[in-house]
Amino acid sequence: MSAGRLTSRLFVRMIREEWRLHAELFGDRFAAFPVVVTLLSGLGFWLLTFTNASTDAVAAGLHALVIFFGLQVGTIGLVGRDALRDVLGDVTLLVFSARTLPVTWRRLLAVFLLKDLLYYSVLFLGPLALGFAAVALTQGVPPLTILLLWVTLSGAFALGVGTSLTLAGLGTRSRGLVVLALAGIVAAVLSGRVDVVALTPLGFYQSPSATSALSGFLPAVVLSAFGPALFRPVESGPARTSPERYTRLRDYLGDGVATRSALEVSGSSGSVWKVLFSMGVLFLVTAALVAEVGRVTALDPSMGIAVGTLLGLGAFTTYSWVTQFDDVAEYRRYPVSMRRVFAGKRRAYLVLSVPAGLVYLLGSLVWVPPLEVAVGVVVFPLVALYVYGVTAAVTGLSPNELLFDTPRFVAFGAALGVVAVPLVVAALVHTESPTVANGVAVGVALLSALVGVVLARWAGRRWEDRSLDP
DSSP: OOHHHHHHHHHHHHHHHHHHHHHHHHGGGGGGHHHHHHHHHHHHHHHHGGGTOOHHHHHHHHHHHHHHHHHHHGGGGGOOHHHHHHHHOSOOOGGGOTTTSSSOHHHHHHHHHHHHHHHHIIIIIHHHHHHHHHHHGGGTOOHHHHHHHHHHHHHHHHHHHHHHHHHHHHHTTOHHHHHHHHHHHHHHHHHSOSOTGGGSHHHHHHSOSHHHHHHHHHHHHHHHHHHHHHOOOOOOOOOOOOHHHHHHHHHHHOOHHHHHHHHHHHHSTTTTHHHHHHHHHHHHHHHHHHHHHHHHSSOOOOHHHHHHHHHHHHTHHHHHHHTTTOOHHHHTTSSOOHHHHHHHHHHHHHHHHHHHHHHHHHHGGGTSOHHHHHHHHHHHHHHHHHHHHHHHHHHTTOGGGSTTOHHHHHHHHHHHHHHHHHHHHHHHGGGTOHHHHHHHHHHHHHHHHHHHHHHHHHHHHHHHHHHHOO
């Protein structure tokens, strides 16, 4: 069989594998996922009209968020087969079949990325564009612009995935190269000499032309090809650790479950550096988004509130990592209650995520007013605490099943929206009334943290009861 035919067959079979996997996990609920995305996105865009945000500003925000989503999906480079086995059970995905199929790992990974691009473009980005269309068409946006949005959002997703995998590929060869690459990106963004938007599909969306198409999509194409070529697969799993190291860390954390979780993250692929990397990516995306909103509107959003809010929401990724090797049935073998388990998980989650986010918030003092940064420093850990409570209550120890489990997705999205919407509005209206905006942001974050603490305690009781069910 020729290499081309083998590649095409792999692509088709990976599409089927993805659909069957989600259909088996979530049953008929999975088919309703695109409808829910359309409805929720349409409602969100409609609410944004009350802030006088233009459709161009909303489109810019969508591109930034989709790039971030792609960056998260691209972290397959930080997750090995062992981690996925703990999530999915005894399942071997095609992307991990290089030893049994007559095809190289790099080709498998390249086909996997192409499959993800098509799969998420249809299942997630298409409904997102439809939700945008429901509002944009009433404001006179041409129908072809909606189609253009879908194309450029797909390109933004590819850019995020390619960037993440390229950085992960560099990390499999030298962590120093990752630091240099990130430093170069930060320097380019902060210098103002590089038109970052022009190097993304958003540039083509804002000004369609042959030149903007080349500059906007070429980085995504190059990185999507470069990432698989760089990447060296690494089997992940909880690394062995010495008793002395465990004792020292347990004395510091004061909890055995928290110690185990922290050691599992540090012993997995990417170690604790992936937490810092994830927070850094989210910080850069948020900073670019705030700058773009300020450029295309008369608003001057609060960098502190915006970054604090989105870093707190992005801490969901850390929750996924501290639970990646967990199973409720396993804990039933030990003399520990699920309440203690979730309390320990929360401690590990906060110890890993909060310092990583604060590094970037404090680093923003270079160009952000100290008062704005101070508000962000308050908002971020409080929102992160709320995200922990919501995630623990809704998903338990299986957060990776959230995305396509429609009822859970709706509950999770609604719970985050209740907090995210007022905080985003506070960030946007900061120009008009800074004191009120800061007060509202701190008040909402404090209230959400209290709710998060209550939800986390309830989650322990809920999953304790479920673990005892026959």
